[in-house]
Amino acid sequence: MTPVPKVNASTRTQGSTIYYADGKTVLGVMGTSRRIVPLSKMSPNVRNAVLAAEDRKFYHEAAISPTGIARAVVNNLSGGDTQGGSTITQQYVKNAYLNQERTFTRKFKELFVSIKISKSHSKDQILEDYLNTIWFGRGANGIQAAAKIYYNTDADKLTVPQAAVLAANVKWPGHYDPSSTGQRLQDTVARYNWVLQGEVTMGTLPQAEADKYKNHPPKFVKQKSTKTSGQKDYLLERVRQALTSLGVDEAKLETGGLKVYTSWDPKLQAKAAATVQAKLRAHNMPNDTRVGLVTIDAKTGEIKAAYGGKDFTKRAVDDAYFSTAQIGSSFKPFVLAAAIKEGIGLKTTMNAAAPAWINTEGDRVAPHTVGAAPFSNDEGNTDKVVNLIDATAESYNTVYVPLGFKAKWQNVLQVAEDAGLPKTALQRGHPGEGGFFLGQSDMRPLDLAGGYVTLANDGKFITPHSIIRVEDQHGKVIKKPTLERRQVLEAPLVHDVQYAMQAVVKRGTGVRAQLGDHQVAGKTGTTNGNKSAWFSGFTPPTTGSDPVQYVTTVGMWIYHDPITKGKHKRAGSYGLLQHVGDYGHINGGDLPAQIWHDYMSQALEGKTTGSFDPPAYVGENKAYATPSPTMTTPSSTPTPTCRPDQEPAVDDCKPRKTPNPNDTKHCDRVPTPDCPDHSKSPGPGTTCKPWDMTCTSPSTEPGGPGNHGNNAQDVQGRAARPLKD
Structure with a gap:
């Protein structure tokens, strides 16, 4: 019999989240983007859309798809594509317990492990683990990271059309982009509409609502301006070093799913950067002027x-x-x-x-x-x-x-x-x-x-x-x-x-x-x-x-x-x-x-x-x-007394644009x-x-x-x- 292997550690790793002083605002994430959330913290829109895209009979049929397995065998023997036809349980097993090898042996191991997992795990648990495991592209591991990266929201706040776009990307992570053009945009709209109609077929979305969203996939949020990214990177590096001094090793920080609460005040930080840079510009200071505040x-x-x-x-x-x-x-x-x-x-x-x-x-x-x-x-x-x-x-x-x-x-x-x-x-x-x-x-x-x-x-x-x-x-x-x-x-x-x-x-x-x-x-x-x-x-x-x-x-x-x-x-x-x-x-x-x-x-x-x-x-x-x-x-605050060939500067004298030819002496510095x-x-x-x-x-x-x-x-x-x- 095929034993159930251990879960791949990489599918459960979470990056560490760094918070500003208010304990709520995220400064940044270190390590993998994955944040594991329970099914109860995922919008029903997400569950319905993913099921419509990947396994519409998930809650009503077995853990494996015999027709899918048969198709995989034929394709493997003929040198064709082994992808397609897998249930959500099979996909989860492949990602969490096995590997991505495209072989006949791996496919049958997937079959037997899926059957065992279906007996030891509830459907809700399998779906939760699946949604926390899958790759959505653009650096997004799991549904919470995808919600943040694509729409700057949380998994429990995803709307029907947002969830449909993310579900569409499970098949081809990152490809289906509402902001794309040409054939890629046509593919995106077609896949998005197909997911919506699948929800109608499942009975989880009224036809009228699907028609309202049809052909209008919501665009991804633009990546945040990099104006502050350089400042945030200073803060994140300071956090990294401070955690090292506290005995938190790099591996734990990158994969341990830690929550790090800091004293950094984002408003004061922004004021500091803006003030220093404005003052340096206002006084025409050279680029190699260094300021530490x-x-x-x-x-x-x-x-x-x-x-x-x-x-x-x-x-x-x-x-x-x-x-x-x-x-x-x-x-x-x-x-x-x-x-x-x-x-x-x-x-x-x-x-x-x-x-x-x-x-x-x-x-x-x-x-x-x-x-x-x-x-x-x-x-x-x-x-x-x-x-x-x-x-x-x-x-x-x-x-x-x-x-x-x-x-x-x-x-x-x-x-x-x-x-x-x-x-x-x-x-x-x-x-x-x-x-x-x-x-x-x-x-x-x-x-x-x-x-x-x-x-x-x-x-x-x-x-x-x-x-x-x-x-x-x-x-x-x-x-x-x-x-x-x-x-x-x-x-x-x-x-x-x-x-x-x-x-x-x-x-x-x-x-x-x-x-x-x-x-x-x-x-x-x-x-x-x-x-x-x-x-x-x-x-x-x-x-x-x-x-x-x-x-x-x-x-x-x-x-x-x-x-x-x-x-x-x-x-x-x-x-x-x-x-x-x-x-x-x-x-x-x-x-x-x-x-x-x-x-x-x-x-x-x-x-x-x-x-x-x-x-x-x-x-x-x-x-x-x-x-x-x-x-x-x-x-x-002494006032400079300048020579005829000089003019006052902020705190000193400097040569006039047209020097006095009769006086070549330098300005006598005024004490400061x-x-x-x-x-x-x-x-x-x-x-x-x-x-x-x-x-x-x-x-x-x-x-x-x-x-x-x-x-x-x-x-x-x-x-x-x-x-x-």
């Missing part, structure tokens, strides 16, 4: 949106999750937090005059003193004595370098690590050197945003994550991320840091990030030579029953991708954010802050936010320098807020995994994909060498 809800740690590039299908490098750049003065809030923790209060006064030679004790010393290095301020060399609030607002390096040394670099390092910045990235910034306090560490936008979450969340660290839970095909939760939540800094201390960061936006280097009625705390960051520019910030939580607190980081740099083929091969290299687009140079308070402003304005549209807690003024207000009573505060020459570059990242918040890989050249780092031997000399804002 990340938004995290500080209350939950959920990553809500991330922009890593224009189109993953064209450039599979994620500048939000994978690339890195030196963060510049974006690091200063962590230096301030460490100083306050060590008892140095906000109203501590320090000399901001520049240039200044500073030793590793944080003291000003005579020029060229051994163990000291000179520092200046990119915003102009003031002679003021300022408190730490003003020093933060104006991003004075000549205050933050001695402040970091007085707080002890070990303490600064520990505070930054506790806040969530990656340890290995911090180590690449050479702790113990003055440039460390000015942000010579290179990080991903994801990393920096994670650290700012702790500052926004009153000193509470929470693991940034984008996977909420993973369920198997039966709805059982099989994976959830392990979230670490801990108070790493005391809330009153963090309120002081937030207060200084508010001054950055109210009157300092980040004024372009102001959000009207919403309070904003943030910090600009720019590296030497304008190799990268950043703005990171947050508002207080929104009001209402379900508050959110969006922390958003925007990083920008220029990177020329490598060319590995053809005559014009080149290595990847970075450029400068100088004389690009409409800008003489770009600092963190320029285009990154503008992107942040436009995006966050949309993200908070229709929402109200509360207020930050007032400063607690933790620590002792030390007088490292005494202010002069006659000193005044310079404007935070953020970071002097110190290193070779900013730069995107290593072989570190995009989902790994503790990325550990070493680096080569920064600024481009696949390299996490500073290239330490080229970054700077030892001791307290400077890095501008």
Whole structure:
């Protein structure tokens, strides 16, 4: 006797469905398109149409068709076609238990197995398995996938004419297309009409209704615009990597029918992409301008949106999750937090005059003193004595370098690590050197945003994550991320840091990030030579029953991708954010802050936010320098004074179209807020995994994909060498 073989695993595999944050909207499917649904979740129109097309006597006759078998034998012996005449049971057995060999032996094995299956399975079960198994063409495995791919609906919502078209395609998957022309269209209409009339014959469709639909097969929905496909591919790749880190293997993801619930917000994601691309176009930025944007809800740690590039299908490098750049003065809030923790209060006064030679004790010393290095301020060399609030607002390096040394670099390092910045990235910034306090560490936008979450969340660290839970095909939760939540800094201390960061936006280097009625705390960051520019910030939580607190980081740099083929091969290299687009140079308070402003304005549209807690003024207000009573505060937005052969640019001077022949000097740059020459570059990242918040890989050249780092031997000399804002 012929035993019943095991079901072919391939006929039961299901791809995994990825959902957006609402838990309902599908982000995408990984693996096979099949989604197994019970017969009760299939429209009666589907069942009637398929039976009319393939086996009108299915519920009333045996599992096999003797005439069909006889015809197959004759055709096989004569070398003819073995196809045709099979019942639905036979077709199911062929697909699920046997193979597609067109042989006499396989046909008779199909006969005997079909008889056995008909005795162990009900008709409804066989029909359900059949409809979940068959191939409909265009990548559609099973009826649910066919409904989605052909008509963007579900199997239980298919109409009579839609079901008739799909049933027609069982015979010749993908051939019968209502949008085709010529003979193919004639074939489609004829087959479609034949299915409808078959339903009339079976008594499942009135003749009048069939006549209404006759000759008018509904066209397939057009494939969705590829405008967003590149953005979705970034998200799906991040999901894939995050699932790998959770221990979900590739095979399970491709064939296990998992349901993956994520934190991604489709509206915020769309706003992020639209804002970045619109701003780059508006300011005529070159195509190799790289922007990484990340938004995290500080209350939950959920990553809500991330922009890593224009189109993953064209450039599979994620500048939000994978690339890195030196963060510049974006690091200063962590230096301030460490100083306050060590008892140095906000109203501590320090000399901001520049240039200044500073030793590793944080003291000003005579020029060229051994163990000291000179520092200046990119915003102009003031002679003021300022408190730490003003020093933060104006991003004075000549205050933050001695402040970091007085707080002890070990303490600064520990505070930054506790806040969530990656340890290995911090180590690449050479702790113990003055440039460390000015942000010579290179990080991903994801990393920096994670650290700012702790500052926004009153000193509470929470693991940034984008996977909420993973369920198997039966709805059982099989994976959830392990979230670490801990108070790493005391809330009153963090309120002081937030207060200084508010001054950055109210009157300092980040004024372009102001959000009207919403309070904003943030910090600009720019590296030497304008190799990268950043703005990171947050508002207080929104009001209402379900508050959110969006922390958003925007990083920008220029990177020329490598060319590995053809005559014009080149290595990847970075450029400068100088004389690009409409800008003489770009600092963190320029285009990154503008992107942040436009995006966050949309993200908070229709929402109200509360207020930050007032400063607690933790620590002792030390007088490292005494202010002069006659000193005044310079404007935070200086206006360029251009020569006769120049005209104003956005933030600088540029040559006029017709230069003055009597003046060949270059424009004297007007100081702007953020970071002097110190290193070779900013730069995107290593072989570190995009989902790994503790990325550990070493680096080569920064600024481009696949390299996490500073290239330490080229970054700077030892001791307290400077890095501008």
